[in-house]
Amino acid sequence: MTAAATDKRRVILNAALRVFARQGFHTCRVSDIADEAGVAYGLVYHYFSSKEEILDTLFLDRWDVMLAAIADADASDRSPREKLHAIAAFIVDSYGRDPELMKVIIVEVTRAANTFGRTHLAKIREAYAGIAAIVSAAQRDGAFRDDITPEFAAQAFYGSVEQVLTGWIFETGPVDASELERAKTQIVQTICRGLERT
Amino acid sequence: MTAAATDKRRVILNAALRVFARQGFHTCRVSDIADEAGVAYGLVYHYFSSKEEILDTLFLDRWDVMLAAIADADASDRSPREKLHAIAAFIVDSYGRDPELMKVIIVEVTRAANTFGRTHLAKIREAYAGIAAIVSAAQRDGAFRDDITPEFAAQAFYGSVEQVLTGWIFETGPVDASELERAKTQIVQTICRGLERT
DNA sequence: TGCAACACTGACTGACCAGTCAATCGGGAG
DNA sequence: CTCCCGATTGACTGGTCAGTCAGTGTTGCA
Numbered sequence A, B: 001m002t003a004a005a006t007d008k009r010r011v012i013l014n015a016a017l018r019v020f021a022r023q024g025f026h027t028c029r030v031s032d033i034a035d036e037a038g039v040a041y042g043l044v045y046h047y048f049s050s051k052e053e054i055l056d057t058l059f060l061d062r063w064d065v066m067l068a069a070i071a072d073a074d075a076s077d078r079s080p081r082e083k084l085h086a087i088a089a090f091i092v093d094s095y096g097r098d099p100e101l102m103k104v105i106i107v108e109v110t111r112a113a114n115t116f117g118r119t120h121l122a123k124i125r126e127a128y129a130g131i132a133a134i135v136s137a138a139q140r141d142g143a144f145r146d147d148i149t150p151e152f153a154a155q156a157f158y159g160s161v162e163q164v165l166t167g168w169i170f171e172t173g174p175v176d177a178s179e180l181e182r183a184k185t186q187i188v189q190t191i192c193r194g195l196e197r198t
Numbered sequence C: 001t002g003c004a005a006c007a008c009t010g011a012c013t014g015a016c017c018a019g020t021c022a023a024t025c026g027g028g029a030g
Numbered sequence D: 001c002t003c004c005c006g007a008t009t010g011a012c013t014g015g016t017c018a019g020t021c022a023g024t025g026t027t028g029c030a
Helices: A003-023 A030-037 A041-047 A051-075 A080-097 A099-112 A117-141 A150-172 A177-195 B003-023 B030-037 B041-047 B051-075 B080-097 B099-112 B117-141 B150-172 B177-195
Strands: none
Touching (some): A003 A051, A030 A041, A080 A099, A080 A117, A150 B150, A177 B150, B003 B099, B030 B041, B051 B099, B080 B150, B099 B150
16 A cells, blocks of 8 residues: 555545544435545545444554553553553543544444444453453452452443543533543542542 | 323334334334334324434433432432432432333433434433532532532442443343342442542 | 556445325214 | 214335445556
8 A cells, every 4th residue: 555545544534533523423424524535435435345444443543552551551560549540541631632533432432332332342341351450459459448349440430431521522522631630630539539448 | 192092102112112222223213113013104103203202202201200319319318428329229220120211311312412412411411410419518518528529520420320331231231139239339339438538 | 658556536326214195994972 | 873083004205325336547667
């Protein structure tokens, strides 16, 4: 694939991202993506085999980065609270850097497991499992109490983060850096105080 | 409207619920609903003006009951933790009683605010506001610390509950009574320990 | 310069499906 | 019994849109 071809692929991908964020995956037409990209309709099918494959690509590229961030946090020698802070920070900063991408991932994939996300359930579950592993290790160390199951703790943690992002996405829109920081701290405070031994 | 007509309306509503739960709102056809109800295609349009109106009805009927449950909890003279427990119990028990209804509400409305739920954002927000009001009152009483905003606490609480239900919906399926109880306790433990003064 | 090979175009097709409507049914009032 | 009106039927229509394809540009290599 030539350099120009790689660029056009990216142009289409970025255009699709904007269109999905604006209109939603189900509501938009492939021609909207082509128009947004300034490209002929057929070219979209030169680079992608279907409308779904475009969303797949957007999701998987980003989700793999997140799974790596979770694995990194787990592998570090920081405290459990710091590990969870690193994960919350990664997700929240992802929103700060590219709100449209996070909107599409959350709204069209993560929270749409019924229609589209079903394909990606396993990938999504990997994230929960990574967080649960951190909690589980913390319980073995004695840093976290063990009356909450790691799986449940992971759901509460991830659910809180996602709910905060959802609030920004649908109510307040993009948000300044200080609010991003405040959110990370509040999430980690609330959840970790509930998990740590006192 | 005759008694028989009211019944048919319910038959269609229940059929739609099963179909939405099974196939998703966007993926199913109105003819699937008619078939499931054992009724002619056109009759659906005798009772409802559109496919969306059916989903609207299912959502609003249930959501209003939930808003009432939140208001009741708030009005009672129980402790903040007990109030939040009552709300978690209401939502979790709703799932226990009718998993299909909760699946449709969460997957097709609450978590689909982009396409469909946009219409109901205000209604959904009322629930957050009700929970935030309980937290806010607890902070004034001194029962809860005030370094977490009530809005944030509401998001963490509601997000945790919804994430647990989502896990049941997409991974484990219907769940027995003891697991329901365990979930209520763990949610309230985790979140309240993070909010209460120590 | 010529000729692959790939990038790119956009009109077209086939399938799908929400919503309409004209026709039929059925039961209660007179 | 008959008339009326709401309940019920399902074939049909109009519009939409994902994906195809036959063709035209472009580039770079021999």
